[in-house]
Amino acid sequence: MKDRCDVAILGAGFGGALLALMLQRQGLSITLIEKGRPRFAIGESSTPLANLYLEQIARTFELPELLPLTKYGRWKTTHPELPVGKKRGFTFFWHRPGHRWSPDLDGHPAYLLVAASPHDAIADTHWYRPAFDSYLTALALRAGVRYLEPARPVTADVDAGGVQLGIATPDGTRTLTARFVVDATGPTAWLVRHLGYRPEPHPYLPERVAVFAHFRNVARADAWLNARRDRWPYLPDEAAVHHLLEEGWAWVLHFDHGITSAGLSLWADRLPARDPAACWHLILARYPSLQALFARSAPLYPLRMIPERPTLFRKLAAPGWALLPSGAGVLDPLLSTGNPLTLLGVWRLAALLVRHRAEPPAEALQHYQQQTLHELKHTARLLGALWRVLHQPAPFTLISKLYFAAASFRETRIRLGRESGIPGFLLTDHPTFCRLQERLLQRVEQGLLPSPDAVRAALEPFDVAGLCADRDGFYPARAEDVLEACHKIPASREEVWRGLQQSGFLLAPA
Numbered sequence: 370m371k372d373r374c375d376v377a378i379l380g381a382g383f384g385g386a387l388l389a390l391m392l393q394r395q396g397l398s399i400t401l402i403e404k405g406r407p408r409f410a411i412g413e414s415s416t417p418l419a420n421l422y423l424e425q426i427a428r429t430f431e432l433p434e435l436l437p438l439t440k441y442g443r444w445k446t447t448h449p450e451l452p453v454g455k456k457r458g459f460t461f462f463w464h465r466p467g468h469r470w471s472p473d474l475d476g477h478p479a480y481l482l483v484a485a486s487p488h489d490a491i492a493d494t495h496w497y498r499p500a501f502d503s504y505l506t507a508l509a510l511r512a513g514v515r516y517l518e519p520a521r522p523v524t525a526d527v528d529a530g531g532v533q534l535g536i537a538t539p540d541g542t543r544t545l546t547a548r549f550v551v552d553a554t555g556p557t558a559w560l561v562r563h564l565g566y567r568p569e570p571h572p573y574l575p576e577r578v579a580v581f582a583h584f585r586n587v588a589r590a591d592a593w594l595n596a597r598r599d600r601w602p603y604l605p606d607e608a609a610v611h612h613l614l615e616e617g618w619a620w621v622l623h624f625d626h627g628i629t630s631a632g633l634s635l636w637a638d639r640l641p642a643r644d645p646a647a648c649w650h651l652i653l654a655r656y657p658s659l660q661a662l663f664a665r666s667a668p669l670y671p672l673r674m675i676p677e678r679p680t681l682f683r684k685l686a687a688p689g690w691a692l693l694p695s696g697a698g699v700l701d702p703l704l705s706t707g708n709p710l711t712l713l714g715v716w717r718l719a720a721l722l723v724r725h726r727a728e729p730p731a732e733a734l735q736h737y738q739q740q741t742l743h744e745l746k747h748t749a750r751l752l753g754a755l756w757r758v759l760h761q762p763a764p765f766t767l768i769s770k771l772y773f774a775a776a777s778f779r780e781t782r783i784r785l786g787r788e789s790g791i792p793g794f795l796l797t798d799h800p801t802f803c804r805l806q807e808r809l810l811q812r813v814e815q816g817l818l819p820s821p822d823a824v825r826a827a828l829e830p831f832d833v834a835g836l837c838a839d840r841d842g843f844y845p846a847r848a849e850d851v852l853e854a855c856h857k858i859p860a861s862r863e864e865v866w867r868g869l870q871q872s873g874f875l876l877a878p879a
């Protein structure tokens with residue numbers, strides 16, 4: 370059997386499904402090919418930037434049905450059937466082996482809470498990926514996308530004139546001719562590997578191993594901070610919760626329907642065992658307070674273990690094909706950078722494919738490749754520096770502010786309509802910030818620590834969130850901080866006030 374379409378998309382994770390929906394709605398014919406979606410998918414925590422990108426995608430591509438997914442409040446009222454978790458910010462707890470967690474460590478708070486939103490209605494979300502990806506696929510189908518599942522590409526002949534794919538299905542092998550093919554198979558990166566490209570090592574992140582599952586009955590850690598309750602910017606567990614350990618770190622993401630996503634990202638050379646369940650138990654046994662959280666828990670599936678190598682594909686696109694950022698290289702999930710980067714890649718490719726009716730020119734694809742690699746490298750370098758100081762609260766807190774300042778600066782500019790076209794990621798397109806950040810990270814890479822004054826001097830021109838102040842580990846999202854920093858955007862106080870009002874930032878908590 371022979372088929373034709375404008376764009377073939379390999380992989381119906383949230384990236385592939387969303388791209389299919391956007392392109393079909395803009396009048397291109399799309400075939401989406403999925404090998405068989407796993408019951409358990411990972412990559413769940415969103416951020417304000419991810420949600421702002423999704424909101425802008427919804428408006429630009431006339432997809433109002435996506436808007437409820439961009440904020441916790443709207444999601445809960447519009448889609449009570451879609452599992453979700455509330456994410457008010459990033460919470461970090463530092464642990465020492467053999468000791469119960471305590472709020473002070475070597476004279477520094479053993480915690481860091483950075484709010485991403487001022488109240489629940491506009492909070493970010495944890496996406497329960499099996500349901501989230503299926504919902505996006507259902508929207509794509511409703512828009513007219515042709516969907517093949519289970520189906521796998523087995524051959525691909527790509528040239529500037531288009532692509533011919535051999536697709537294995539239970540009914541036999543089909544030939545699909547498309548003008549363009551997008552590899553949205555995530556870390557599998559099926560097409561790019563099939564075309565003969567291999568990922569290359571990069572020096573920024575260490576070699577890691579992830580061990581993870583979904584659990585029931587995971588206890589909450591809120592009470593650990595009870596003595597400082599009056600300072601909480603949000604309930605500490607209503608966040609992407611990070612437990613920082615000598616061997617790496619653990620994530621805990623609670624969903625409203627009682628399931629918790631939890632995992633370990635560990636130095637590959639500090640693995641206590643090769644078996645995932647043994648590794649999980651041996652690590653937890655070293656950290657009594659973390660172990661207590663999981664004392665009554667049970668995993669829904671056997672724990673998984675995957676190696677995470679510091680590699681990147683350098684070739685991401687050429688006439689006839691492109692790879693999403695999520696396939697270019699797996700960064701560490703420490704700051705939830707995977708999903709916003711994937712959304713940016715989806716947005717950029719959709720814009721190119723619509724403008725050029727599925728035949729983007731080589732220069733445009735080259736630009737996509739350069740921008741994506743630049744963002745991935747900067748992000749990997751920042752994450753790599755954080756890995757070097759992972760179990761030291763003071764330098765980690767200091768260096769993480771580079772991320773939080775860049776993210777909140779970009780978010781504020783987007784909220785105030787100060788970005789034209791597709792915005793960049795963090796401040797990776799700001800030469801001055803990049804230069805300053807690189808200088809600071811270079812010191813960390815040399816085993817030195819940047820001074821707090823040097824970090825503050827770099828941050829100050831971009832800090833719209835009160836990050837330069839020392840707030841004893843608690844950083845709320847406050848309108849007054851943005852108003853005081855309005856000249857940095859730049860915008861007047863009135864413009865900032867209006868922007869905050871329109872974005873729902875100023876609404877009182879429900």
Ligand SMILES: Cc1cc2nc3c(=O)[nH]c(=O)nc-3n(C[C@H](O)[C@H](O)[C@H](O)COP(=O)(O)OP(=O)(O)OC[C@H]3O[C@@H](n4cnc5c(N)ncnc54)[C@H](O)[C@@H]3O)c2cc1C
Pocket residue numbers: 379380381382383384385402403404405406407410411412413414415520521522553554555556557559579581632693695696699702705706707708709711
């Ligand atoms: C352990 C871990 C934790 C993470 N946590 C976070 C987080 O909290 N926040 C965040 O922002 N990011 C996180 N990430 C990154 C996040 O997972 C990715 O950004 C996200 O999954 C990318 O979505 P995607 O749709 O592009 O790819 P994927 O989610 O990988 O989806 C790929 C799809 O392609 C299909 N597929 C694969 N091979 C084939 C084939 N040969 N043929 C057809 N179909 C195929 C798969 O079945 C799947 O449906 C995490 C990553 C890991 C590894």
